[in-house]
Amino acid sequence: xxxxxxxxxxxxxxxxxxxxxxxxxxxxxxxxxxxxxxxxxxxxxxxxxxxxxxxxxxxxxxxxxxxxxxxxxxxxxxxxxxxxxxxxxxxxxxxxxxxxxxxxxxxxxxxxxxxxxxxxxxxxxxxxxxxxxxxxxxxxxxxxxxxxxxxxxxxxxxxxxxxxxxxxxxxxxxxxxxxxxxxxxxxxxxxxxxxxxxxxxxxxxxxxxxxxxxxxxxxxxxxxxxxxxxxxxxxxxxxxxxxxxxxxxxxxxxxxxxxxxxxxxxxxxxxxxxxx
Amino acid sequence: xxxxxxxxxxxxxxxxxxxxxxxxxxxxxxxxxxxxxxxxxxxxxxxxxxxxxxxxxxxxxxxxxxxxxxxxxxxxxxxxxxxxxxxxxxxxxxxxxxxxxxxxxxxxxxxxxxxxxxxxxxxxxxxxxxxxxxxxxxxxxxxxxxxxxxxxxxxxxxxxxxxxxxxxxxxxxxxxxxxxxxxxxxxxxxxxxxxxxxxxxxxxxxxxxxxxxxxxxxxxxxxxxxxxxxxxxxxxxxxxxxxxxxxxxxxxxxxxxxxxxxxxxxxxxxxxxxxxxxxxxxxxxxxxxxxxxxxxxxxxxxxxxxxxxxxxxxxxxxxxxxxxxxxxxxxxxxxxxxxxxxxxxxxxxxxxxxxxxxxxxxxxxxxxxxxxxxxxxxxxxxxx
Numbered sequence: 293x294x295x296x297x298x299x300x301x302x303x304x305x306x307x308x309x310x311x312x313x314x315x316x317x318x319x320x321x322x323x324x325x326x327x328x329x330x331x332x333x334x335x336x337x338x339x340x341x342x343x344x345x346x347x348x349x350x351x352x353x354x355x356x357x358x359x360x361x362x363x364x365x366x367x368x369x370x371x372x373x374x375x376x377x378x379x380x381x382x383x384x385x386x387x388x389x390x391x392x393x394x395x396x397x398x399x400x401x402x403x404x405x406x407x408x409x410x411x412x413x414x415x416x417x418x419x420x421x422x423x424x425x426x427x428x429x430x431x432x433x434x435x436x437x438x439x440x441x442x443x444x445x446x447x448x449x450x451x452x453x454x455x456x457x458x459x460x461x462x463x464x465x466x467x468x469x470x471x472x473x474x475x476x477x478x479x480x481x482x483x484x485x486x487x488x489x490x491x492x493x494x495x496x497x498x499x500x501x502x503x504x505x506x507x508x509x510x511x512x513x514x515x516x517x518x519x520x521x522x523x524x525x526x527x528x529x530x531x532x533x534x535x536x537x538x539x540x541x542x543x544x545x546x547x548x549x550x551x552x553x554x555x556x557x558x559x560x561x562x563x564x565x566x567x568x
Numbered sequence: 569x570x571x572x573x574x575x576x577x578x579x580x581x582x583x584x585x586x587x588x589x590x591x592x593x594x595x596x597x598x599x600x601x602x603x604x605x606x607x608x609x610x611x612x613x614x615x616x617x618x619x620x621x622x623x624x625x626x627x628x629x630x631x632x633x634x635x636x637x638x639x640x641x642x643x644x645x646x647x648x649x650x651x652x653x654x655x656x657x658x659x660x661x662x663x664x665x666x667x668x669x670x671x672x673x674x675x676x677x678x679x680x681x682x683x684x685x686x687x688x689x690x691x692x693x694x695x696x697x698x699x700x701x702x703x704x705x706x707x708x709x710x711x712x713x714x715x716x717x718x719x720x721x722x723x724x725x726x727x728x729x730x731x732x733x734x735x736x737x738x739x740x741x742x743x744x745x746x747x748x749x750x751x752x753x754x755x756x757x758x759x760x761x762x763x764x765x766x767x768x769x770x771x772x773x774x775x776x777x778x779x780x781x782x783x784x785x786x787x788x789x790x791x792x793x794x795x796x797x798x799x800x801x802x803x804x805x806x807x808x809x810x811x812x813x814x815x816x817x818x819x820x821x822x823x824x825x826x827x828x829x830x831x832x833x834x835x836x837x838x839x840x841x842x843x844x845x846x847x848x849x850x851x852x853x854x855x856x857x858x859x860x861x862x863x864x865x866x867x868x869x870x871x872x873x874x875x876x877x878x879x880x881x882x883x884x885x886x887x888x889x890x891x892x893x894x895x896x897x898x899x900x901x902x903x904x905x906x907x908x909x910x911x912x913x914x915x916x917x918x919x920x921x922x923x924x925x926x927x928x929x930x931x932x933x934x935x936x937x938x939x940x941x942x943x944x945x946x947x948x949x950x951x952x
Contacts (some may be wrong), residue, residue, distance in 0.1 A: 429741050462657035470719070471645035471675030485659040 357537040366523035374501040389452025427465040455489035491556040492563030570635035570726040572598040577630035605774030615782035650725035658704035801928040831891030856921035862897035869914030
């Protein structure tokens with residue numbers, strides 16, 4: 293079967309592949325160098341020509357990092373905060389998306405657009421009010437304060453709603469006839485049908501919480517509660533920047549993300565292509 | 569099994585403050601074990617009615633009674649209904665086994681073993697026992713339809729609702745499934761309500777046919793009765809394929825003879841009798857005649873010009889121009905005609921239908937030819 297790429301002439305395809313290779317290189321080289329640097333002692337960082345192959349110093353660098361800062365604790369904190377946030381937020385976004393897509397209620401459209409409108413507010417604007425709010429609730433310097441305010445994620449609600457619109461109403465009616473309650477319809481029919489979108493959204497939500505820096509910086513004070521971005525920031529000392537330790541920390545930081553993406557990649561792509 | 573009474577059921581949608589009446593004052597009694605077919609064009613209110621009976625749609629006015637019990641406000645699961653949808657509505661993430669057993673697992677309280685036994689029994693009845701572990705996406709349209717039927721009958725419902733279940737199937741499969749549904753309904757002796765826009769399907773399947781238009785019931789009765797004795801011009805035109813021919817004619821009564829005159833050279837003298845007596849009170853009437861009642865004659869009749877000939881194999885459908893009116897005739901396939909031929913067509917006065925030009929109510933139909941109304945099958949079953 294002829295595809296779009298078959299119909300392109302050879303020079304066009306060649307140019308296309310070269311462009312893609314350049315883009316891949318631009319993306320991949322810094323990551324590769326980060327991994328290589330994590331295995332080198334700091335003295336070998338800036339040699340010329342630069343070292344291109346990994347060294348053997350990874351464990352030494354990791355030990356030095358742990359001696360200076362409880363980094364693995366931060367990794368656990370990040371995994372905990374991002375996972376709890378992702379699971380609860382997925383559930384709430386799916387629930388809201390289902391309601392907006394499949395139920396008639398008063399002010400449904402204005403309410404949906406109001407939620408969408410909150411997307412234009414940059415997080416910096418919300419930091420001070422959110423800080424004050426968390427202070428009032430007595431949640432400062434807790435992981436709950438990192439999770440709670442972002443649970444109803446407008447991007448998540450939007451994506452879930454768009455996806456839920458594609459579920460035929462007859463499927464929900466069939467479940468009603470079969471004796472399912474409205475929550476059972478959501479949980480047993482709509483949610484399983486939304487697996488690709490849930491996977492895509494899980495990756496988005498997880499990354500957003502994993503990479504969050506400014507807001508956790510304002511909320512958290514205790515080092516033992518720090519997430520990875522705060523821990524890495526702490527490695528940048530006043531007198532000296534510990535590049536070897538930062539590279540180890542950064543290398544470890546991307547591992548869960550890669551695992552998550554590899555695990556969900558099939559659904560991730562399908563989720564986006566189906567809902568957009 | 570249960571009887572169903574719809575008492576003055578109305579449904580008004582009010583999406584933007586602008587009331588739309590989808591169903592208006594519907595009053596129907598459906599007998600125990602009867603197969604009733606709702607038929608009508610798109611938007612006539614037939615599906616809304618079915619959904620209201622299922623409990624998927626609330627009604628604005630009136631009441632719905634199942635076997636003497638008012639279920640107007642009951643939820644679908646409290647009504648003991650099963651429904652088959654146009655797009656089958658199988659749960660895509662479940663196997664055939666899980667799809668069929670889903671309702672039983674949710675609300676029957678039966679043991680897992682009993683559920684399994686019932687699922688297997690049902691699939692055997694439908695000849696789909698080999699598909700139990702397949703996903704709906706792996707099945708053909710006909711197989712999906714059988715699974716949808718299985719999901720409906722496994723729960724042993726008191727009412728079986730079918731919403732255009734055959735419209736996505738090809739013609740051959742449609743005929744097979746038609747028989748299959750009738751067989752199941754008779755075997756299970758369940759009250760069935762079937763919605764379709766296909767009048768052939770309606771006539772072939774229903775013990776009674778309810779014809780709807782613009783949210784109103786136009787007529788209800790056994791297929792032969794509504795076909796031969798339509799209540800109005802809409803019913804007469806909707807039932808039958810090709811549709812009944814209509815032409816407006818003026819009525820002249822002189823010296824005891826009544827003559828109908830219309831476009832072209834249409835002039836037909838009515839013999840003294842029932843047709844004539846109903847026409848004499850009017851200046852103008854709408855004359856209806858079914859395509860199968862028109863015949864080609866050598867002499868007499870009305871001269872017309874052939875415009876299109878459709879060869880159907882067993883017969884030819886011929887479109888002819890009578891002045892500015894187009895008529896359709898079903899004729900024998902051995903008569904060869906082609907576009908532009910000038911022929912003469914005639915008909916029997918007994919085959920004429922007359923309608924009031926203003927109200928469109930039937931003035932004259934073939935009531936006299938209605939010799940035997942088909943009794944509901946339930947009655948047959950009790951009289952072996």
